[in-house]
Amino acid sequence: MNFDFPEDKNYFFKVLMASSKGFIKYKDLFDFRNPLIKRREFNSIQKKIFHDLVKKYGLNCQLKLHQDCSKMKKFNVDHVIPLATNELNKKIRKMRSKDGKKVPAQSFGSNNPKNLILACSRCNAYKKHRIMIPRGFKI
DSSP states (O other), rough: OOOOHHHHHHHHHHHHTOOOOGGGGGGGBOOSSSSHHHHHHHHHHHHHHHHHHHHOOOOOOOOOTTTTTTTOOOOOEEEESSSSEEEEHTTTTTTOTTTTTTOEEEEEEEGGGGGEEEEEHHHHHHHSSSOOOTTOOOO
């Protein structure tokens, strides 16, 4: 796994509660390619992944983050590790937006089925591009 910054790798160690030896099992969650390429690929597999997740878990939100979780019976496929996020640039490097432009995002998440979960529209909108690992998440 080729993280641009060692502190990013350390952040994910902590978030995923993995030792350096155990962290390798999470390698499929990461893909550092251009997010536009990954988004295009995701769009082509999204329907199949949705049906696979519903078959495996039923129409149940796996995020369970919002107080109104699953009240609206609309579900989406969500990335546990977002395809791209500026969260670490903000948290770790303390970057701020300048001249009305957003803080640059970094490419992290993959389209591997291990990184995809079913989320209700409320929880998906609440999570956005943030890194929020669902309670009990296992590979």
